Amino acid sequence: xxGSPVFSNFSQALLELFISSxxxxxxxxxxxxxxxxxxxxxxxxxxxxxxxxxxxxxxxxNRVVGGLVNAVRSTPFxxxxxxxxxxxRFLTGSSIGTAAAVVPLTIAAAPFIARLVEASLREVDHGLxxxxxxxxxxxxxxxxxxxxxxxxxxxxxGLTITFVSLTxxxxxxxxxxxxxxxxxGIRYGYQRFLPEVMLAVVLVLILFVQAVQSLxxxxxxxLSHK
Amino acid sequence: MIELKGIxxxxxxxxxxxxxxxxxxxxxxxxxxxxxxGRSGAGKxxxxxxxxxxxxxxxxxxxxxxxELTSLNGDALRVARRDIGIIFQHFNLLSSRxxxxxxxxxxxxxxxxxxxIQARVGPLLELVGLSAxxxxxxxxxxxxxxxxxxxxxxxxxxxxxxxxxEATSALDPETTRSILGLLRQINKEFxxxxxxxxxxxxxxxxxxxxxxxxxxxxxxESGPVIDVFTRPQHETTRSxxxxxxxxxxPDSVLARIxxxxxxxxxxxxxxxxxxxxxxxxxESDRPLLSEVIRRFGIDLSIVHxxxxxxxxxxxxxxxxxxxxAREQLSAxxxxxxxxxxxxxxxxxxxxxGLASVx
Numbered sequence: 241x242x243g244s245p246v247f248s249n250f251s252q253a254l255l256e257l258f259i260s261s262x263x264x265x266x267x268x269x270x271x272x273x274x275x276x277x278x279x280x281x282x283x284x285x286x287x288x289x290x291x292x293x294x295x296x297x298x299x300x301x302n303r304v305v306g307g308l309v310n311a312v313r314s315t316p317f318x319x320x321x322x323x324x325x326x327x328x329r330f331l332t333g334s335s336i337g338t339a340a341a342v343v344p345l346t347i348a349a350a351p352f353i354a355r356l357v358e359a360s361l362r363e364v365d366h367g368l369x370x371x372x373x374x375x376x377x378x379x380x381x382x383x384x385x386x387x388x389x390x391x392x393x394x395x396x397x398g399l400t401i402t403f404v405s406l407t408x409x410x411x412x413x414x415x416x417x418x419x420x421x422x423x424x425g426i427r428y429g430y431q432r433f434l435p436e437v438m439l440a441v442v443l444v445l446i447l448f449v450q451a452v453q454s455l456x457x458x459x460x461x462x463l464s465h466k
Numbered sequence: 467m468i469e470l471k472g473i474x475x476x477x478x479x480x481x482x483x484x485x486x487x488x489x490x491x492x493x494x495x496x497x498x499x500x501x502x503x504g505r506s507g508a509g510k511x512x513x514x515x516x517x518x519x520x521x522x523x524x525x526x527x528x529x530x531x532x533x534e535l536t537s538l539n540g541d542a543l544r545v546a547r548r549d550i551g552i553i554f555q556h557f558n559l560l561s562s563r564x565x566x567x568x569x570x571x572x573x574x575x576x577x578x579x580x581x582x583i584q585a586r587v588g589p590l591l592e593l594v595g596l597s598a599x600x601x602x603x604x605x606x607x608x609x610x611x612x613x614x615x616x617x618x619x620x621x622x623x624x625x626x627x628x629x630x631x632e633a634t635s636a637l638d639p640e641t642t643r644s645i646l647g648l649l650r651q652i653n654k655e656f657x658x659x660x661x662x663x664x665x666x667x668x669x670x671x672x673x674x675x676x677x678x679x680x681x682x683x684x685x686x687e688s689g690p691v692i693d694v695f696t697r698p699q700h701e702t703t704r705s706x707x708x709x710x711x712x713x714x715x716p717d718s719v720l721a722r723i724x725x726x727x728x729x730x731x732x733x734x735x736x737x738x739x740x741x742x743x744x745x746x747x748x749e750s751d752r753p754l755l756s757e758v759i760r761r762f763g764i765d766l767s768i769v770h771x772x773x774x775x776x777x778x779x780x781x782x783x784x785x786x787x788x789x790x791a792r793e794q795l796s797a798x799x800x801x802x803x804x805x806x807x808x809x810x811x812x813x814x815x816x817x818x819g820l821a822s823v824x
Contacts, residue, residue: 367558374518374552375572375623376544385571389562465603466561 254437257424262444264338264419268410271342273403276349280402281395283309283350284357285383291358295369295379309351317409320344321416328416341418345406353402360394361387393464400456404449421445467627467659468494468517473526475512475683486512487523488683496626499653499660501674501691503667503706509683510663514631517661518550519543531626548576551620555632557612559604565591565615566600572622590618594648610641617648621658628652630662634669642666646673667710671695671776679703692776696746696783697808711772711783715740715812719770723787737792740769741799744808746781754805755786762798764790785812 287309288294290302315323321344328343329335364387372386388395411422421441429438475487486509494500504510515521516528519535528535531549538546559568569590573583591597594614604612613633620628630649634642650673653660662674670677670691678688681702687694695711698704708714727738745754759766771784788795799809 365556365558367554367556368560370520371552371554371558372571372575373520374547374550375575376547377575378544381575385574386560390560392562463562466605 261421261424265421269406272345272349275346276353279350280353281357283354287358288361312351318412336417338418341413356398360391364390393460396459403452467496469529471527473523476524497657498675499673501662501670501677504680508680514629514663548623549625550627551625552629553616553620553633555635557616564601569618594618609637613645627659667706692746696744738789740812741786742810742812743784747779758798762794
């Protein structure tokens with residue numbers, strides 16, 4: 241590796257560490273994003289339906305659920321990470337490691353996705369809902385045949401934002417031994433004074449985020465017929 | 467087919483309760499095209515949404531096809547709504563679905579099997595002339611084509627009634643004509659009852675059989691279109707009709723008549739009168755003007771006017787300046803009235819008359 245003085249400290253072991261860290265990041269972001277979407281999308285639909293102008297208008301319920309969502313969203317992630325350790329231990333059997341980091345990441349992602357989904361659904365013209373009601377559609381049909389398909393490009397754009405944000409959050413997972421690229425950068429680049437490791441981590445993360453964003457943009461373009 | 471009885475609708479506005487509808491009664495016959503016209507804010511949109519109960523009235527009964535909708539709830543109401551198609555000003559098509567998919571939507575909602583849906587959508591697209599565009603998305607077609615998709619979609623469940631909420635207001639005159647032509651064709655072919663909400667008299671004139679004029683949440687006038695056009699009773703009706711049949715003489719015409727009259731010195735017992743003649747139907751085929759000229763020895767000059775037709779029946783409005791012996795003029799007016807022409811005196815006699823014209 242003599243040709244590149246900056247990366248001359250990159251031993252075989254470090255390279256392997258790099259790959260396993262990248263994999264940990266992908267696992268943490270991927271799983272928490274997907275599970276977060278499974279929770280967040282229905283939650284967002286629920287918020288939209290019960291809100292003013294929704295088909296199941298219910299101000300009381302909307303305020304309670306909305307308040308809960310806001311509470312989770314306003315808790316700093318690093319605090320959330322340690323505050324829910326009992327829950328994490330209950331769900332994964334351990335409070336440390338990559339699997340354990342997925343739990344707080346998911347809990348942070350779900351309300352974030354819920355709000356993004358709610359905002360996308362709000363963009364769907366009320367006239368379309370009216371048209372569906374005039375056809376005799378049930379609430380379930382309005383959601384599945386009108387609201388979600390019409391909001392899909394917006395929802396996918398929201399999920400892309402979520403995946404990018406989760407990539408940033410996952411760097412903090414090192415605090416509970418979650419691993420990942422961010423953790424690698426802190427432990428090797430910062431604590432062991434290996435600035436080139438830090439630089440490499442940042443470069444890989446930039447490429448990673450770029451890839452996620454491009455994939456998301458491509459999907460939105462494919463889905464949108466406006 | 468449609469009966470509205472004592473419909474009141476109040477909703478909560480930003481500055482307190484707003485009474486959108488204040489005691490509307492309507493009776494719409496099966497197979498007719500019924501127009502409801504009014505200015506914006508008159509309650510038209512509230513009214514059309516009461517018919518399919520998208521708006522539940524605060525008071526009153528809605529009966530469509532013999533079924534009282536106001537007594538229905540939940541599933542029963544949803545099923546009843548399938549008998550009432552609706553088209554909208556802004557089309558309200560799903561951007562995520564193709565033309566085909568949009569027309570299939572009400573059938574999916576009704577729970578029809580896929581094969582049945584396929585069998586129905588094709589002929590509907592053919593009916594509205596869009597078979598070639600089945601795979602396009604709404605963003606890829608024109609406004610008129612979008613409304614055709616809207617019409618095909620509204621007809622998919624084979625409704626008894628079609629509601630049209632300002633369906634041509636976002637379209638240019640040419641496209642409006644072709645969409646209205648299509649609605650007329652559907653009305654004739656399937657005997658479908660159509661309720662047309664609009665603010666354009668042109669629309670009423672082209673397709674409606676009967677019309678109701680709505681103002682401030684009340685029906686202020688209703689009847690066969692030709693009657694309402696030729697003999698409008700209410701101020702709102704008159705101003706709406708004025709858009710296509712001028713109800714007042716232009717100032718330039720009045721000025722011309724004034725010069726005409728001041729230039730003349732009528733003989734004793736002679737008079738000049740400015741008359742507005744409104745006629746409709748068969749009397750317009752008679753040579754009435756030459757009749758009165760010959761029989762009563764008066765002079766007539768046509769100073770302003772318009773002749774048009776509503777549903778194949780001619781109707782017109784002429785302003786004529788009549789001069790002659792006073793008693794002959796009165797006899798001529800009586801003769802015209804006797805022949806079914808509606809005569810309004812615009813001026814009065816020569817001396818005092820034009821003062822009131824000014």
